[in-house]
Amino acid sequence: LSEAREKREALIDAAAMFSDELTEAALEERVTSDLLISAIRKATLTRELTPVLMGSAYKNKGVQPLLDAINRLLPSPLEVENRAIDLEDEDKEIVLSSDADLPLISLAFKLEDGPYGQLTYIRVYQGTLAKGDTLVNVRTGKKVKIGRLIRMHADQLEDIEKIPAGYIGALFGIDCASGDTLVAPGIRVSMTSMHVPNPVISLAITPEDYKSEIGLSKALERFTKEDPTFKTHHNDETDETIISGMGELHLEVYIERMRREFDATVFAGAPQVAYKETITRRAEFNYTHKKQTGGAGQFGRVAGYMEPVSDNEFVFENRIVGGAIPTPYIAGCEKGFRKCLPKGPFATFPVTGVKIVINDGQSHAGDSSDMALRRSHSANRIAATQPRFCPSLANVRASF
Incomplete structure (x- = not known):
């Protein structure tokens, strides 16, 4: 009990940094639960505090406090600004409204096999989804008829008539993929794509x-x-x-x-x-590709250097001046280097963290082509950069 009181005092001290009212109440020793939760919520919404709750779903321990914390501390759908892409206005980003009377915009975010076929979990971001409505899958352009709306309670299914904006429900018999946007007919708006991390x-x-x-x-x-x-x-x-x-x-x-x-x-x-491979130091390259086949041959020379970069998987920079390599062939040079990335020379793992700079080259009026310049890469120079293993990391993004 003494340790619990000590931790509570530490919690109050941390939350008081974001509420003058809580600070005064702490000094007068009249802190209430509502006042404390209000201060924690304020700090959580600004991402200056991160509540941590202990529990085990398998043992059914701490589940209810977690659900209560989600309800009390995290923002409601009305407080979150959701964005989508207007496909008819040059992919312009627009802000969605939680108004139930506006045209429907929703996202299928999870699929699973149910007793009656594919069960599609859906969240409505704008408008209202009602039983019997006809929707359009933005990705495929196909229309789908909503025959049955479900609210999930663990493994129990409850039939409902509609799902208003901000709520989650489920559909049966809808042919779609995870991440598809379902909208009312007549509009072409797509939810921003989900971040899918690479496997580890x-x-x-x-x-x-x-x-x-x-x-x-x-x-x-x-x-x-x-x-x-x-x-x-x-x-x-x-x-x-x-x-x-x-x-x-x-x-x-x-x-x-x-x-x-x-x-x-x-x-x-x-x-x-x-695993992935990366390079550890700079190396210059100057490679000439020549091939004569009887007719038009292949010729291209590419020179420059490669060096490690920490914040990108691959960077290609063109510093050619004076037309040493014609502009239409620059894309072929980049494709040639990109083609080498999936299989590195160190241990045949994909290569990451490489910056390629080309600053010189040569072409021939008759024998140079996009393909010839594409083959003029210098992947063999990666060995001179002292390649090594790169730890496999997953980028985690937290959003409300």
């Missing part, structure tokens, strides 16, 4: 038998559609299926779902971290 870990999986292979195929198609952070591809060199995600637990959940929902038993290999 990968697993090689192999089906146990032919039956599992069929189930695996269906599972991967479903999972990649409902979760943009889950990636999959086939490695032709090893003849393995590779799944990638945001962590070991993330992939373990999907492997368990393959077994439980699609009756697909798979064997998983050792986790492989999605």
